[in-house]
Amino acid sequence: xxxxxxxxxxxxxxxxxxxxxxxxxxxxxxxxxxxxxxxxxxxxxxxxxxxxxxxxxxxxxxxxxxxxxxxxxxxxxxxxxxxxxxxxxxxxxxxxxxxxxxxxxxxxxxxxxxxxxxxxxxxxxxxxxxxxxxxxxxxxxxxxxxxxxxxxxxxxxxxxxxxxxxxxxxxxxxxxxxxxxxxxxxxxxxxxxxxxxxxxxxxxxxxxxxxxxxxxxxxxxxxxxxxxxxxxxxxxxxxxxxxxxxxxxxxxxxxxxxxxxxxxxxxxxxxxxxxxxxxxxxxxxxxxxxxxxxxxxxxxxxxxxxxxxxxxxxxxxxxxxxxxxxxxxxxxxxxxxxxxxxxxxxxxxxxxxxxxxxxxxxxxxxxxxxxxxxxx
Amino acid sequence: xxxxxxxxxxxxxxxxxxxxxxxxxxxxxxxxxxxxxxxxxxxxxxxxxxxxxxxxxxxxxxxxxxxxxxxxxxxxxxxxxxxxxxxxxxxxxxxxxxxxxxxxxxxxxxxxxxxxxxxxxxxxxxxxxxxxxxxxxxxxxxxxxxxxxxxxxxxxxxxxxxxxxxxxxxxxxxxxxxxxxxxxxxxxxxxxxxxxxxxxxxxxxxxxxxxxxxxxxxxxxxxxxxxxxxxxxxxxxxxxxxxxxxxxxxxxxxxxxxxxxxxxxxxxxxxxxxxxxxxxxxxxxxxxxxxxxxxxxxxxxxxxxxxxxxxxxxxxxxxxxxxxxxxxxxxxxxxxxxxxxxxxxxxxxxxxxxxxxxxxxxxxxxxxxxxxxxxxxxxxxxxxxxxxxxxxxxxxxxxxxxxxxxxxxxxxxxxxxxxxxxxxxxxxxx
Numbered sequence: 001x002x003x004x005x006x007x008x009x010x011x012x013x014x015x016x017x018x019x020x021x022x023x024x025x026x027x028x029x030x031x032x033x034x035x036x037x038x039x040x041x042x043x044x045x046x047x048x049x050x051x052x053x054x055x056x057x058x059x060x061x062x063x064x065x066x067x068x069x070x071x072x073x074x075x076x077x078x079x080x081x082x083x084x085x086x087x088x089x090x091x092x093x094x095x096x097x098x099x100x101x102x103x104x105x106x107x108x109x110x111x112x113x114x115x116x117x118x119x120x121x122x123x124x125x126x127x128x129x130x131x132x133x134x135x136x137x138x139x140x141x142x143x144x145x146x147x148x149x150x151x152x153x154x155x156x157x158x159x160x161x162x163x164x165x166x167x168x169x170x171x172x173x174x175x176x177x178x179x180x181x182x183x184x185x186x187x188x189x190x191x192x193x194x195x196x197x198x199x200x201x202x203x204x205x206x207x208x209x210x211x212x213x214x215x216x217x218x219x220x221x222x223x224x225x226x227x228x229x230x231x232x233x234x235x236x237x238x239x240x241x242x243x244x245x246x247x248x249x250x251x252x253x254x255x256x257x258x259x260x261x262x263x264x265x266x267x268x269x270x271x272x273x274x275x276x277x278x279x280x281x282x283x284x285x286x287x288x289x290x291x292x293x294x295x296x297x298x299x300x301x302x303x304x305x306x307x308x309x310x311x312x313x314x315x316x317x318x319x320x321x322x323x324x325x326x327x328x329x330x331x332x333x334x335x336x337x338x339x340x341x342x343x344x345x346x347x348x349x350x351x352x353x354x355x356x357x358x359x360x361x362x363x364x365x366x367x368x369x370x371x372x373x374x375x376x
Numbered sequence: 377x378x379x380x381x382x383x384x385x386x387x388x389x390x391x392x393x394x395x396x397x398x399x400x401x402x403x404x405x406x407x408x409x410x411x412x413x414x415x416x417x418x419x420x421x422x423x424x425x426x427x428x429x430x431x432x433x434x435x436x437x438x439x440x441x442x443x444x445x446x447x448x449x450x451x452x453x454x455x456x457x458x459x460x461x462x463x464x465x466x467x468x469x470x471x472x473x474x475x476x477x478x479x480x481x482x483x484x485x486x487x488x489x490x491x492x493x494x495x496x497x498x499x500x501x502x503x504x505x506x507x508x509x510x511x512x513x514x515x516x517x518x519x520x521x522x523x524x525x526x527x528x529x530x531x532x533x534x535x536x537x538x539x540x541x542x543x544x545x546x547x548x549x550x551x552x553x554x555x556x557x558x559x560x561x562x563x564x565x566x567x568x569x570x571x572x573x574x575x576x577x578x579x580x581x582x583x584x585x586x587x588x589x590x591x592x593x594x595x596x597x598x599x600x601x602x603x604x605x606x607x608x609x610x611x612x613x614x615x616x617x618x619x620x621x622x623x624x625x626x627x628x629x630x631x632x633x634x635x636x637x638x639x640x641x642x643x644x645x646x647x648x649x650x651x652x653x654x655x656x657x658x659x660x661x662x663x664x665x666x667x668x669x670x671x672x673x674x675x676x677x678x679x680x681x682x683x684x685x686x687x688x689x690x691x692x693x694x695x696x697x698x699x700x701x702x703x704x705x706x707x708x709x710x711x712x713x714x715x716x717x718x719x720x721x722x723x724x725x726x727x728x729x730x731x732x733x734x735x736x737x738x739x740x741x742x743x744x745x746x747x748x749x750x751x752x753x754x755x756x757x758x759x760x761x762x763x764x765x766x767x768x769x770x771x772x773x774x775x776x777x778x779x780x781x782x783x784x785x786x787x788x789x790x791x792x793x794x795x796x797x798x799x800x801x802x803x804x805x806x
Contacts, residue, residue, distance in 0.1 A: 015790075016707060019700040026696035030689050041682060048678055051671040052428075057585070062556050072590075099445050110443050125666040150441040179433060179663040184442045232552075237529040237585035242427035249424050250679055253760045257413055257683070260752055261406055261690050268402040268697045275395040275704055323689060331681040 002300065009304055013279075017304075020276045021312050024350050027269035028316020029323055031262055032346040036324035038258045040336045042251055044328070046212055049247070051124050054095065054207035055239040056221055058083065061232045072099065074202040077190070079228055083206060086227040088220055090211045092122050096203040098193045102163045102186075104151045110185045111161055113193020113203075116142060122209065126176040130155055139192065141170035144183035148175045151186075161186065163196045207236070214244035266353050273357025277305065284364050285372030294365040302358055309354030313347035320346065382732055392705055393737060399701040400741030400783065401748060403694030404775050408749025410690045413756055414683040416765035418676060420757075422617045425672040426477050430526040430613035432650055433663045434459070442611075446587035448499055449484045449610060453569075458483075458608040461596070463657055467614070468511040468519050470652040475617040475644050478525020480504050481609035483599045489592060490566040491557050498553060499591045500567055502599020502609070505536050526615045527584070534561040534580030539595045547576040547598075550589035554581045567592065569602045614653065618646040620673035620680075691778075698779070699786030702734055706790040713794040714802035723795045730791055734783040742779030746772050 010017060060075035083094040098113035119142065120126060126142070143153045153159050153173040160169045170188055177183060194200050210220040217240050225233040235241075280301050287297045321338045328336030364372065386393055435442075436457035443450040459481070467476055483502040488495050504522035511517040523530060537546035549559050559565060559578055566575050582593055600606050619625075625645040629637055641648055646669050650662040709730075716726050754764040794802075 016704055019704045019707070023697040023700040026693040026700075030693035033689055034686065037682070037686065045675065045678065048675050049671070051674050053667060062552070101443060101450075107441060108443060109441055110445060123667075125670055127666065147441055177663075178667065179665040179669070180667055181442075181444045181446060183663070184444050234585050237531075237583075238429055238527075241529045242425070242429075245427050246421070246424050246675070249421070249760065253413075253417065253421075253679075253756075254682075256756045256760050257410065257686060260409055260756055261686070264402050264406040264409070264752075265690070265693055265697075268399055268406065268694060271395050271398040271402060272697055272701045272704070275392065275399070275701060278391070278395070279704075279708060327682070327685045327689070330685060331678055 002296075005300060006303060009283075009300070016276065016279065017308065020272060020308055021315075023269055023272040024308060024312025024354065025316040025319060027265045027353070028313045028346050028350045029319035030265050030316075031349055032317040032320025032342050033323040033327065034258045034261055034320075035342045035345060036320065036336050036338050037327060038254055039339050039342070040324075040328070041254050042247070044332045044334070044336070045250060046247065048332075049243050050092075050209060050211065052209075052239050052243060053123050053125065054092070054209045055217060055236050055243065056210055056224070056233070057205055057207050057236050058094070058224065058228065058231045058233050059205040061230060072204050074098075074199060074204060075206075075231060077201045077203050079203075079231060080206060082227055083208065083224060086223050087208060087210070088216075088223060090216065091220060092209040092211075093118055094206040094208040095119060095122055096190055096206045098190060098197070098199065098202060099204045100163060100193060100197045100199075102161045102196060104153075104159055104161050104186065107150055109147055109151060109161075111163075111193055111196070112182075112185050112187050113190040113196075114187055116140060116187060116189055119187055123178075123182070125180070126178050126182060128174055128176045130174065139169070139171045139189070141173060141189075141192075142187040143173050143175050144185050144187075145175060145177035146183040147186055148173070153186075159186070161188070161196060163198075166196050166198065168192050168196045213247060214240065217244075262349075266349060269350065270353050270357050273305065273308075273354045274360060277301070277358040277361050280361065281364065281372055284361060285367075285369045289369035289373065298361060298365070301361055302355065305354045305358045306351055309351030310347055312354075313350035314343075316350065317343050317346045378729065378732075381729060382736070385729075385733060386736075392708065396701050396705045397737055397741040397744075400698050400738060400779055401745040403698045403782075404742045404745025404779050405749035405752065406690045406694050407687070407778065408746050408771060408775055409752040409756065410683075410687040411771060412750060412753035412765045412768065414680070414687045415768065416757065417683050418619065418680050419617075420761040420763070420765075421676055421679060422619070422672070423477075423761075425668075425676070426525075426615050426617065427528055428668045428672065429528065430480070430615045431618065431646060431665050431668045431672070432614040432616060432653065433665055434612035434614060434653060434657060434660050435610070435663075437659050437661050439661075447584075448501060448587040448591055449482075450486065450499065451484070453485055453603040453605065456610070458605060458610060459612065459657070459660060461600075461607045461609055464612070465509045465511045465519070466656040467653060468509070468517070469513060470649070470656055471641065472616070472644050472649050472652060475649060477615045477617060478521040479612055479614040480521065480523050480526040481596060481612045483596060483603060483605070483609045484591075485569050485599050485603045487567045487569045487592075487602070489553075489557075490568065491559050491563070494557060496553070496557060500547075500569070500599055500602060501588060501591045501593045502596040502602075503593055504596050505539065507539055507596075526613045530582060530584045530588070532580035532582050534578075537579055537593075537595055539597070544577045545574065545594065545598050546579045548580040548582045548593045549578050550591050550593070551581050551583045552589040553591065554578075565592070567602065570604075572602055574598075574602065616646065616649050617644065618649060618669065618672070619644045620676045621645055621647065621669075695778070695782050698782045702737075702783045702786035703790050706730060706734075706787040706794070710790075710794045710797075710802050713791075714797070714799040717795075718799040718803060726795060727791055730787060731784060734787050735780050738779040738783040739776055741783075742776040743772075745779070746775045749775075 060073040062073040095118045102111040210217045325335040436459050440456040485500045487500045507522045508518045646664050654662045757765040
């Protein structure tokens with residue numbers, strides 16, 4: 001009997017129910033899309049921060065009281081392996097640097113020995129005039145724009161670097177511009193710099209990027225400091241501090257916006273569902289007049305509305321998954337992965353809202369049927 | 377007559393109108409609030425990105441090659457070209473002067489630092505901190521700037537030097553240097569450059585995470601004295617609020633039409649601001665510090681894009697909900713439609729009445745929604761950025777328009793259907 005009445009109810013007010021379903025589906029789609037975005041956006045944005053480059057630097061520790069003749073203390077190149085083992089997951093490879101002041105075409109220039117391919121990849125602000133090509137094979141060097149202007153380096157030409165008596169020729173120049181200190185430098189393969197300066201197996205410092213929130217950076221710094229007590233391990237404050245601040249600001253922004261939209265959407269759906277529930281006033285009055293128990297009458301309508309909430313929630317959730325994937329592709333070029341928690345959350349939210357909308361019907365339990373049927 | 381019926385219909389059954397109005401108001405509130413946040417997020421986040429420091433570097437044209445590692449230039453003082461400190465006030469006269477958050481000039485002097493019998497070769501870095509600059513042609517306006525604005529991550533244990541010459545010139549020593557030479561706050565160090573020898577009081581130890589920790593930072597005026605270059609500096613770092621670059625911004629201004637040039641000039645692209653700086657500081661080369669500027673543009677672009685799409689989604693959802701609600705309310709009133717037709721009203725009259733109702737409801741609901749949405753945007757803005765978003769009155773007519781269109785669109789189809797049926801069956805209840 002219960003099911004028969006319920007089915008009749010659905011069949012009779014089909015249009016009205018479809019409209020209410022549309023409202024619930026749209027509310028559920030937005031809710032599920034926003035929840036997915038909220039859970040995933042921070043992770044995606046952290047990825048975007050890789051354009052800032054390295055945020056941890058390791059340098060040799062100068063012992064207290066040592067004479068400093070203007071040359072920075074040097075570390076062993078072997079520390080790079082120790083770094084790779086202890087840095088942890090979610091870090092880039094450590095890029096070594098060896099600095100020396102050499103001469104090219106009679107002028108003094110800072111030469112930085114490094115792994116060129118790593119530099120080109122992990123220092124994305126180096127803008128090359130022409131794609132530098134394979135940087136492991138030939139004796140190539142990367143020359144900053146200002147250095148190139150002063151030393152007369154042209155793309156593809158050779159450049160001779162001299163340090164004291166030693167000379168090293170780089171077979172092919174690739175010019176880049178960065179707007180920063182690198183513009184004044186010549187980047188050569190680490191081995192060439194070591195050969196030129198006679199400091200085999202040494203580096204001045206190493207830089208790497210630890211991806212993730214400020215806490216992961218601190219953890220990585222602590223881990224590396226423990227593994228390499230002879231070295232000074234620090235977060236590159238300029239990058240790490242700003243990144244932490246900006247990320248946390250964006251996190252609050254997304255949370256606040258999502259919370260605001262969810263609240264308002266829920267209220268919007270609530271008002272729609274209340275309108276729907278109020279339309280059942282006459283039916284409630286009629287059934288009471290025919291002798292129906294208030295509880296079973298209410299059970300009927302609440303089931304209808306709850307079913308609406310669940311079905312709308314499910315369909316809306318699916319729509320929301322598609323929507324968040326689309327948003328992810330538009331903004332981040334990768335789809336936003338749906339989270340398992342979002343489905344029960346969305347369905348529960350929509351059903352809750354739907355039932356809350358039906359709440360006024362309970363208030364009718366006290367009113368006499370005749371009053372309702374009269375239209376008051 | 378028309379207006380009387382309209383008025384009566386609102387007075388008679390307020391509850392139903394209230395619910396429809398509530399749905400409208402809430403839907404429009406979502407749209408207004410997200411729109412307000414999305415429109416402002418670019419500007420607010422741009423300010424956050426200033427924590428990364430300077431995004432423009434100004435150097436003399438015709439300079440020799442700087443020997444710079446990590447923020448310190450190791451060239452001797454007689455090498456290279458210099459810029460004049462007196463010109464710097466002009467930075468606050470460019471078109472985008474209010475976007476210049478701060479700027480700092482630097483002058484390095486290689487010195488020998490003596491402390492407790494030990495001598496070290498290092499660099500003295502002359503800089504401004506909390507320095508007041510007079511702005512020309514502004515009737516006495518001044519601007520306070522320095523490394524606190526362009527290098528906000530520099531931290532000092534102790535305190536910063538005061539620029540006014542008191543009894544003794546104060547300095548701040550880099551933490552690495554201080555540790556190696558056991559220099560402590562309150563002690564004195566002697567710096568020697570060429571013929572000059574001066575004693576400085578250490579008032580703080582500086583940690584920056586970079587090469588400055590091996591240097592001694594002093595007021596720019598002192599470094600100028602030491603180098604024998606009064607009123608000069610080597611390079612200037614500028615921190616500016618910018619708009620992320622797009623295809624238009626990357627074009628060569630020399631090849632733009634007059635109108636395009638105006639548009640480029642009047643948009644705070646970093647290239648435009650750099651261009652304006654070059655206009656007021658002749659003989660300089662202005663470069664964008666790509667590491668800072670590009671990351672900012674990249675990330676701001678992503679966050680902006682995300683906020684806009686979220687706004688669109690919110691708009692879509694509220695549009696559907698409102699359309700559904702207005703369709704439902706019209707559906708309920710088939711009885712009324714039938715009655716009016718039975719009493720002799722034409723289809724046009726009935727439609728006009730209902731549509732007028734919907735439009736009125738849309739305006740009232742939309743207006744309330746705008747107010748509610750603006751209030752919410754204020755709350756969100758204050759919570760996230762510490763300041764409320766700008767009041768944008770232009771959004772109001774747009775919101776009212778959307779509300780009206782959606783309400784009309786929602787009620788259109790049920791009205792058509794109701795208008796087509798004969799009154800009698802509807803009045804009978806079928």
